[in-house]
Amino acid sequence: MIGRVTISLDAMGGDNAPDVVVQGVQIARNRLPHVDFLLFGDQAKLESLLAQAPELKGCCQLRHTDQAVKGDDKPSQVLRQGRKTSMWLAVDAVARGEAAGVVSAGNTGALMAVSKYVLRMLPGIDRPAIAGFFPTERGESVMLDLGANVDCDANNLVEFAVMGEVFARIVLGIENPTVGLLNVGSEEMKGNDSVRTAASILRQGHLPLTFHGFVEGNDIAGGAVDVVVSDGFTGNIALKSAEGLARLYTRFLRDAFSSSWLAKLGYLLARSALVKVKLRTDPRRYNGAMFLGLNGIAVKSHGGTDAVGFANAIGVAADLITHGFNDSIKQELERLKAIEEQPAQAAAI
């Protein structure tokens, strides 16, 4: 039996808050009956939304604040002046032990800055990373970093590999996930210093993970590995480039299916099959980017998502909490540290 857990929500974060947040809770509630919610935001607005959802009465608590982080607020500004915002209070609930994790659809940079400041890093991690899912030919894979760090050295990449591997095991349920380093070619001599050094550390095999080697951009959707590791600059651009192409394809197809009566009829006949494609590639399905490396569970929902997407982000947080994600990371990091401190002994293992 799963014990009850509480997730705190930045009810004012995202383009369509707080409506989407409350609707997301309604959807998540059915899938996650063991979860309670602590909503931070405008009490009057939230009460009127909750009045229309009486089934949520037992599982939702409200905490009023009239301050919220805006989409274009600078992280440094939020750190200085944002202690009463719904985002800060929601993150702080995790630090105070009132909640086991937090979900926000607000400003990514601000959420990262506040989470780092309030939750602190896990011991042994230099930098947090943003991890997300994407569809592949084999199912789903994990990719990190998606933009928390524009410059990464080899050690950062190795830490991302360790965290990503645990993430794939816990959230995707893959027993022995394979890990690849994103590069411009698969040969050993390719790439910049960071990826080459990180690969040589991972190749030594001292770490408890299956290192596949380098992967290229097309291997991401190809599903060559379960975990794709990259610096945040490249990872963010790679993922968004693929998203852009998905949108372009969708538009080309829409144009094609409306270009003639015959094509329209064809679409109608094939529709149920095409809807399945849409579901397989639905960005809402992959919503919920996890901030890895923090001393607490923090999940970022896409700012423009709808209730289905927000519910999925809640689901990611619930999975991470239920499966003791951060404890697993800590164990791996202690193992990593032990290896680093005793290289000779480790080599003999």
Added chain:
Amino acid sequence: MIGRVTISLDAMGGDNAPDVVVQGVQIARNRLPHVDFLLFGDQAKLESLLAQAPELKGCCQLRHTDQAVKGDDKPSQVLRQGRKTSMWLAVDAVARGEAAGVVSAGNTGALMAVSKYVLRMLPGIDRPAIAGFFPTERGESVMLDLGANVDCDANNLVEFAVMGEVFARIVLGIENPTVGLLNVGSEEMKGNDSVRTAASILRQGHLPLTFHGFVEGNDIAGGAVDVVVSDGFTGNIALKSAEGLARLYTRFLRDAFSSSWLAKLGYLLARSALVKVKLRTDPRRYNGAMFLGLNGIAVKSHGGTDAVGFANAIGVAADLITHGFNDSIKQELERLKAIEEQPAQAAAI
């Protein structure tokens, strides 16, 4: 009237050489009656292929060599020992003035190394860049660097911007192309040092180009700008990530259309419209990556392309030759140099 030009071909480069090369010439010949070809490779094989294409007799000359660069040859090894390979000889024909440009579907790293060594750089360019086309919501755009340089400083990026702008004007025929710098966000403070410094140089407006600012990964296919500038590490991964997603989508659609009789019938009805989508996104249409910044025209065809793709790569080379691409680049670079040397005067213009 366009004068006659000669293009040299590495007839042994690529997965399906020399067959695809000769078939590519057959297709290109119809579109480019003013072009003659100088083919370097195995004379016996090429003669037997040309015997089946009598229409090429007047426009093709053969030069025999029994050496060829292999796909896994290291560039340094080719530089030391590859002077008699079909690739080297084809590039050398440009340096010697026998040909106005070269096309090869061989090993990219080796082609870049040989081209740099044999053709030399244009004065004022530190690093060459690989530029290619991709489909967008607005038509086609140019992207560079696609992998020639894994590490780039701000000056390299500025030079890429200048070369890419000329490339878009000449090959895509866009009168006043807009140029964007690939980054993880559009705000000024985003990104690494190289992109921020390059953006501040481009924003000063001393250069004769329209700088749009930063663009994100999804803006590539979105068609936000005509020229996307990036370091070679990120550019290569972004483009290949998008290619990977295109393949994934195509596979999902193929699965969907064969999943039921109704879907199959729907496909048949919509087929002519769907074929147009296929043509719009056909990678062969975007084949032909140009090595910019060299003192000579060198075009790299995808190694696995077919005759249609190879013919398109020949077409790119022919366009660049006919429109005096390198002369235009030189002019822009001289203007850039004059501006750099006289910043005060330039600012007053």
